[in-house]
Amino acid sequence: MKNHEIATLFGRIADVLELKGDDSFRINSYRKASRVIADLTEDIEKLASEEKLTDIPGIGKGTAEKIVEYIKTGKMSKYEEVMKGVSEETITLMQIPGLGPKTVAMLNRELGIVGLSDLENALHEGKLKGLFGIGDKKIENIIKGIELFKTSQQRISIGMAYPVVKRIIAGLRNNPEVKDIQAAGSLRRMKETVGDIDILASGTNGASIVESFVSMNGVTQVLASADTKGSVRVEEGVQVDLRVVKEDEFGAALQYFTGSKEHNIHLREIAKKKGLKISEYGIFKGEKKIGGSMEEDVYKALGMNCIPPELRENRGEIEAAQLGKLPNLIELSDIKGDLHNHSNWSDGTPTFEEMAEHAIKMGYKYLVVSDHSKSLHVANGLKDDELLEEIEEIDKLNKKFKGFTLLKATEMDIKADGSLDFLDNILEKLDVVVASIHSGFKQEKEKITERMIAAICNPYVNIIAHPTGRLISKREGYEVDIDKVIEVCAETGTALEINCYYDRLDLNDIYCRKAREAGVMIAISTDAHHIDQMWMIELGIGIARRGWLEAKDVINTFSVDKLKAFCMKKRK
Ligand SMILES: [Zn+2]
Ligand SMILES: [Zn+2]
Structure with missing residues (x-):
């Protein structure tokens, strides 16, 4: 789903417009669009293909056009226009908890602060205090925000992520609504560090599964909770996202969300040559769905053996699978x-x-x-x-x-x-x-x-x-x-x-x-x-x-x- 990506883009447009002192009506409308899309439980691509975007409250005709443009081309010209003249560093600065666009604009104007290292220097030299009403409390919050931001940017070691996922999956298996459940992403591929922790489950009662997830022992904060997805922070300090899909889509979704990106790009090329389309929803021949409940279906449709997740890095595993020469991996x-x-x-x-x-x-x-x-x-x-x-x-x-x-x-x-x-x-x-x-x-x-x-x-x-x-x-x-x-x-x-x-x-x-x-x-x-x-x-x-x-x-x-x-x- 591109919901998150698109929500982020609108959020950034709003931030940068605010940084530039644009009019508040426009800023608010982008911010609202960002929030609405982030909270959406349906796939925005699906809504776009059904021309239902403007049915979403808060999404007008102009916004809908921008979404469609992004889905079709991978770019949003408005975003690129707004970003002109604003450095990546400054955008980063606005993501630090406790630092909004207004503060960043002021810091830039008053102290010439452009990026994080400038800000840290200024804090170190005590230059922030007294500036436009910045007191000790605000400074303390900025310092905390920087710390938080830094930890959230780091990848987590697999040694920490792996037991967390095992515990959560074991817990969720107790809910009889869960038909199948698996870790996805780089964790399933057993990469030595993991970006986000993603778990994928199947079942018809998504709301019940998400409810079990967000109310589990060890959850310290619920970041999002909807019918088919939930997002929490656990006591180990990491964020875990759960997505619930239909049983007949589970295999395709698992394949899609396991990655790697490079592996999946290569697979999609092969699919195209065979006149097939593979997505997180299934394998399609024209309009007709021909598989998707099992992960093996995807590889079988492409004429190869199922590739173990740890090999999916586009390092020759696809060629080996096509020749029936995958290694018989150790267990x-x-x-x-x-x-x-x-x-x-x-x-x-x-x-x-x-x-x-x-x-x-x-x-x-x-x-x-x-x-x-x-x-x-x-x-x-x-x-x-x-x-x-x-x-x-x-x-x-x-x-x-x-x-x-x-x-x-x-x-x-x-x-x-x-x-x-x-x-x-x-x-x-x-x-x-x-x-x-x-x-x-x-x-x-x-x-x-x-x-x-x-x-x-x-x-x-x-x-x-x-x-x-x-x-x-x-x-x-x-x-x-x-x-x-x-x-x-x-x-x-x-x-x-x-x-x-x-x-x-x-x-x-x-x-x-x-x-x-x-x-x-x-x-x-x-x-x-x-x-x-x-x-x-x-x-x-x-x-x-x-x-x-x-x-x-x-x-x-x-x-x-x-x-x-x-x-x-x-x-x-
Ligand atoms: Zn030793
Ligand atoms: Zn030793």
Whole structure:
């Protein structure tokens, strides 16, 4: 639906006219149109095609013409005319809560403030106080507004969005009116950050479904509530939008709202060549609807297999689907254990028993205990004798389990000078050796790559953890030559990790695919320091699927014996 887009355009026209001091009658009429369209529950495109726009109270002939122009051409000449001479920065400024066009116009006139950085400087220098009645309270509100604006602009990490969506969907399933429900958008595609959270449901009683949604536990603010859509803010601070569609439109709508945009554009081109039209309402041959209740219908009509959402980035998946050559993507149920976990022997909280118990509950056959090594003092890294003691404890405990094994391991530091934290006589006692970089992040590319290659060439090192060291939206990775790393891992039979911890997700999807193509095995590991972080394996599975990985590419789909054999092979 273009309702939101069009409402935004009219709202901006009103703002800019006000900024320019235009007459208030015109300003108000645009503002009213914006509000009416935003509140509309019907699709504005549909109303336009039925020539019913002027039936909407507040929409006159002139406004209706502008809407039609926008729907037909993707442009609105009035909007472009009004925007002339106004910078994008100034428009942004008017979106900050607490700053209307009048204040922005005044700030511009009096202090030459054009954008957000100017405003922040002026606030910092105390220039706003006393200006046309601006007092402490108003200043405080502006500061709060800037903060809010900034958080709303950020994309949310999937690690935060994913559990929110799971909770909401599980809650809504309790309403018997809900026939089907799914997350859409970049969350369904498991992108590492998510813009908006969109949920799509089907059912005939939309009002009841929306009512359940807006009255759920955890909702802190209801932003919109109508018959077929609702929008709320939840206690995690994020906005969640729900849309309810008819059952026979659900598949088409789900396909449409899952994206990506690039994927859908490509699909529509193919549809056109076949004389079909696909939209959020269904698949059409001329006027006749030929499908839309199932998502598979869309792909089938275009002569291809249904493409898993994680692949829908227009990175060759459409061509692969046309040839029947889509990968058989890995699934959560393929995972037999987690390969990187910390206990209370280093900087984790759980005991071995607690870790094992949780792993068994998750259906795992094994769990790797990989506490930090001695150089990592901040993480209470284990010294040689402590690691030997840990090994003994795990051996003892393993006798108690049936069909489950704790694997003896370490997350060994690759030190700044390239040497490793344990000697071979210790490493040979372990089932699995994970190695990683936690220091010397600023080293030159050559140096840091050399360090990593040296570790990869050690016959005891099986997995390189968080290979690039990046933290999403917080820290760039170190400058390692990942192509070289992939090459040497392939030569030596060393696996690369997808670290599932939500702000790492390292390797990312692109590098995963590269590694797979080079024949490198992947480990999907949570790096959990608490048992309640072990669920993040689901995030890693999402990244793996985005990286086109199959079960056979991932070593923790192996049985415990096969996994041990994989590790031993390198030592021979
Ligand atoms: Zn680490
Ligand atoms: Zn770790």
